[in-house]
Amino acid sequence: xxxxxxxxxxxxxxxxxxxxxxxxxxxxxxxxxxxxxxxxxxxxxxxxxxxxxxxxxxxxxxxxxxxxxxxxxxxxxxxxxxxxxxxxxxxxxxxxxxxxxxxxxxxxxxxxxxxxxxxxxxxxxxxxxxxxxxxxxxxxxxxxxxxxxxxxxxxxxxxxxxx
Amino acid sequence: xxxxxxxxxxxxxxxxxxxxxxxxxxxxxxxxxxxxxxxxxxxxxxxxxxxxxxxxxxxxxxxxxxxxxxxxxxxxxxxxxxxxxxxxxxxxxxxxxxxxxxxxxxxxxxxxxxxxxxxxxxxxxxxxxxxxxxxxxxxxxxxxxxxxxxxxxxxxxxxxxxxxxxxxxxxxxxxxxxxxxx
Numbered sequence: 001x002x003x004x005x006x007x008x009x010x011x012x013x014x015x016x017x018x019x020x021x022x023x024x025x026x027x028x029x030x031x032x033x034x035x036x037x038x039x040x041x042x043x044x045x046x047x048x049x050x051x052x053x054x055x056x057x058x059x060x061x062x063x064x065x066x067x068x069x070x071x072x073x074x075x076x077x078x079x080x081x082x083x084x085x086x087x088x089x090x091x092x093x094x095x096x097x098x099x100x101x102x103x104x105x106x107x108x109x110x111x112x113x114x115x116x117x118x119x120x121x122x123x124x125x126x127x128x129x130x131x132x133x134x135x136x137x138x139x140x141x142x143x144x145x146x147x148x149x150x151x152x153x154x155x156x157x158x159x160x161x162x163x
Numbered sequence: 164x165x166x167x168x169x170x171x172x173x174x175x176x177x178x179x180x181x182x183x184x185x186x187x188x189x190x191x192x193x194x195x196x197x198x199x200x201x202x203x204x205x206x207x208x209x210x211x212x213x214x215x216x217x218x219x220x221x222x223x224x225x226x227x228x229x230x231x232x233x234x235x236x237x238x239x240x241x242x243x244x245x246x247x248x249x250x251x252x253x254x255x256x257x258x259x260x261x262x263x264x265x266x267x268x269x270x271x272x273x274x275x276x277x278x279x280x281x282x283x284x285x286x287x288x289x290x291x292x293x294x295x296x297x298x299x300x301x302x303x304x305x306x307x308x309x310x311x312x313x314x315x316x317x318x319x320x321x322x323x324x325x326x327x328x329x330x331x332x333x334x335x336x337x338x339x340x341x342x343x344x345x
Binding site: 043044045046091092093094095096102130133134137138 | 340341343345
């Protein structure tokens with residue numbers, strides 16, 4: 001149980017397929033704890049399991065780590081998927097696994113996410129704003145999708161991150 | 164210490180331009196760093212930052228490329244750039260705005276818009292313009308990315324741009340670009 005290093009592209013784990021997990025799987029608790037410890041040690045608000053090299057469908061999101069954001073607080077979801085989203089908007093997005101760059105990405109203002117809690121209970125979350133963006137970004141990680149896969153043009157959509 | 168050159172080249176668009184230039188650079192031992200290439204109407208234009216190999220100057224590069232570029236009729240210009248400007252450094256954290264301007268085409272739109280941006284301390288870091296619309300009613304469109312340094316006043320720039328609208332006969336939007344780190 002400890003903070004891991006966040007994998008950086010081109011680590012192949014970031015482009016790999018992930019497997020669904022059962023909450024009864026004895027490994028899940030340890031992976032979740034590592035993700036929480038890693039998130040706590042990071043400057044970010046969310047993590048997906050592939051970012052610490054675990055090819056399973058687990059995300060942790062806590063937008064309250066960002067000043068002024070509340071959302072649902074800390075959320076741990078297994079096997080999450082998007083039920084519905086609406087309100088398309090273009091934002092400039094950065095990723096802990098692709099440091100120093102940001103890209104213009106089409107996201108949605110509202111997202112309904114469904115998954116199961118580590119206790120095995122079904123969870124449906126209605127998210128909006130920054131929290132919705134965080135869920136969309138983390139769900140992309142479970143598909144091996146990076147923001148680099150979503151930009152249309154390097155000249156108009158990719159930018160060196162402002163530090 | 165690495166040495167860099169900025170190379171610009173353009174010529175009538177046809178298949179094989181990028182291949183010819185890239186092969187020439189590769190054979191001369193240059194490493195292609197960042198590039199921006201696009202087609203403007205019928206001209207293919209290239210801006211290429213290259214890392215120079217030992218023993219090759221930026222001045223020599225253009226002439227050494229000639230065997231590759233002249234069959235394609237490319238115009239090639241080359242200049243050394245300071246390593247300080249060419250190395251991958253980080254930029255300062257500064258708010259970014261997008262400015263879209265469009266209206267009936269006439270001379271002076273870019274000049275007047277860019278002047279107002281500059282006078283308010285805005286730094287244009289990316290800009291594309293196109294003439295669109297019907298032949299007899301051309302519409303000028305431009306999209307600019309503007310960085311506003313700390314201490315500058317984006318609201319004042321927005322108001323100044325709004326004041327330009329009637330005299331320039333354009334519509335425009337000046338809006339902050341939300342940046343999200345995840």
